Amino acid sequence: MVSAYAENDGTSETLKKMxxxxxxxxxxxxxLRELFARATDWQEIRRFKVGMQTAxxxxxxxxxxxxxxxxxETTSLGQPREIRSAIARLTDFRRELPNAYPLAVSxxxxxxxxxxxxxxxxxxxxxxxxxxxxxxxxLIEKEGKPNLRPSTRPLKSLFAPRATRVIRxxxxxxxxxxxxxxxxxxxxxxxxxxxxxxxxxxxxxxxQRGEHQRxxxxxxxxxxxxxxxxxxxxxxxxxTYFSPERITRKLVGDIARVAHAEGRRYAFTLHSGAALVxxxxxxxxxxxxxxxxxxxxxxxxxxxxxxxxxxxxxMSPYDQGVFHAPIVKxxxxxxxxxxxxxxxxxxxxxxxxxxxxxxxxxxxx
Numbered sequence: 001m002v003s004a005y006a007e008n009d010g011t012s013e014t015l016k017k018m019x020x021x022x023x024x025x026x027x028x029x030x031x032l033r034e035l036f037a038r039a040t041d042w043q044e045i046r047r048f049k050v051g052m053q054t055a056x057x058x059x060x061x062x063x064x065x066x067x068x069x070x071x072x073e074t075t076s077l078g079q080p081r082e083i084r085s086a087i088a089r090l091t092d093f094r095r096e097l098p099n100a101y102p103l104a105v106s107x108x109x110x111x112x113x114x115x116x117x118x119x120x121x122x123x124x125x126x127x128x129x130x131x132x133x134x135x136x137x138x139l140i141e142k143e144g145k146p147n148l149r150p151s152t153r154p155l156k157s158l159f160a161p162r163a164t165r166v167i168r169x170x171x172x173x174x175x176x177x178x179x180x181x182x183x184x185x186x187x188x189x190x191x192x193x194x195x196x197x198x199x200x201x202x203x204x205x206x207x208q209r210g211e212h213q214r215x216x217x218x219x220x221x222x223x224x225x226x227x228x229x230x231x232x233x234x235x236x237x238x239x240t241y242f243s244p245e246r247i248t249r250k251l252v253g254d255i256a257r258v259a260h261a262e263g264r265r266y267a268f269t270l271h272s273g274a275a276l277v278x279x280x281x282x283x284x285x286x287x288x289x290x291x292x293x294x295x296x297x298x299x300x301x302x303x304x305x306x307x308x309x310x311x312x313x314x315m316s317p318y319d320q321g322v323f324h325a326p327i328v329k330x331x332x333x334x335x336x337x338x339x340x341x342x343x344x345x346x347x348x349x350x351x352x353x354x355x356x357x358x359x360x361x362x363x364x365x
Contacts (some may be wrong), residue, residue, distance in 0.1 A: 021074040025057050027127050028072065028105040032059060035133070035140060039063045051096040053089060058100075066136050069100040070123075078106030078126060080204055080222060083113040087120050094122075101135040108147040111229070112222045158200050159230035161319035165189050166197040167227055170207070171338035172325040174220040174365060177210060187321070220365035224338060233270065233287075233343040235318040239294040240306035247283055247311055249330065251301075252276070255288055255312075256332040258300050265291040267326045267335040269315070269343045274354050276329035277340065277362065281354060287313045287343075289322050289335065337363050 039061035090102035103123030129145035184194035294314035344355035
């Protein structure tokens with residue numbers, strides 16, 4: 001069985017050559033021309049001096065009865081760390097040019113970065129089709145467009161299977177302060193691997209170092225959102241079966257009992273996990289991570305191979321990290337809350353709704 005998700009030994013990967021900020025700026029200017037096709041007297045001034053700093057691009061144009069000025073800050077990466085630096089510069093530009101509208105431009109502005117910019121009253125535009133422009137009588141908002149160059153996404157290797165062991169450990173106990181050695185041991189990765197992951201998280205300003213260089217998660221919500229953006233429960237190969245009996249909590253308990261008797265690690269997830277965490281959730285099917293070959297477990301329970309859609313799904317974990325920090329509910333094991341949220345988020349049958357409820361009521365970030 002080959003996983004759809006491969007990783008290298010480290011957390012780096014070979015990336016396609018990324019466009020320069022000059023290339024991004026030129027493409028962004030063209031996109032602005034397309035957005036404001038009726039504009040007249042269009043001017044583009046590159047490397048425009050603003051106070052003690054230099055703006056990458058100043059755009060001036062007339063539209064209707066109004067004259068508008070946009071000041072652009074270009075960054076090659078649209079992730080929160082880079083965008084926070086851009087926000088500082090754009091805020092300075094706004095102070096020096098109060099009549100100009102400042103906006104950040106990148107190849108791809110992540111959802112977390114978009115939120116940061118809007119909170120600071122700034123606009124943005126990326127080359128994947130997302131934008132937010134709000135000035136004068138203008139309001140243009142486009143969101144939800146995926147990264148058109150996902151191979152250049154700098155977070156891809158951060159959320160590779162072994163790397164997410166570190167992510168899960170941090171998210172499962174977000175208030176804890178860690179020594180690197182403790183973190184590596186708990187995540188069951190090498191010290192070097194843990195160091196590489198933490199270094200990348202520091203670059204993104206998602207963790208911080210406290211007294212004695214202890215590691216503390218500072219942006220749990222950003223980390224969770226970025227992980228979910230890179231993950232789907234479908235990464236886990238799944239054996240589908242049909243139970244002749246109605247899906248009940250008794251069957252959940254039977255699966256747990258047989259797995260435990262055979263010395264197999266297991267943990268329930270998706271709606272069966274959510275139903276154990278929040279008893280008011282319906283139990284239309286069972287999804288359970290199971291260590292090893294699911295066939296002997298299925299035979300012991302009298303489950304038949306599913307034709308089309310079954311109602312019992314035994315999932316082979318894409319990485320053993322899914323078993324980290326399980327929750328005990330009604331005497332059976334459920335995956336950790338961050339893992340449950342990540343699994344639910346992309347599940348087709350009301351998964352995102354259940355994920356939002358779980359995050360709001362139980363997770364706190």
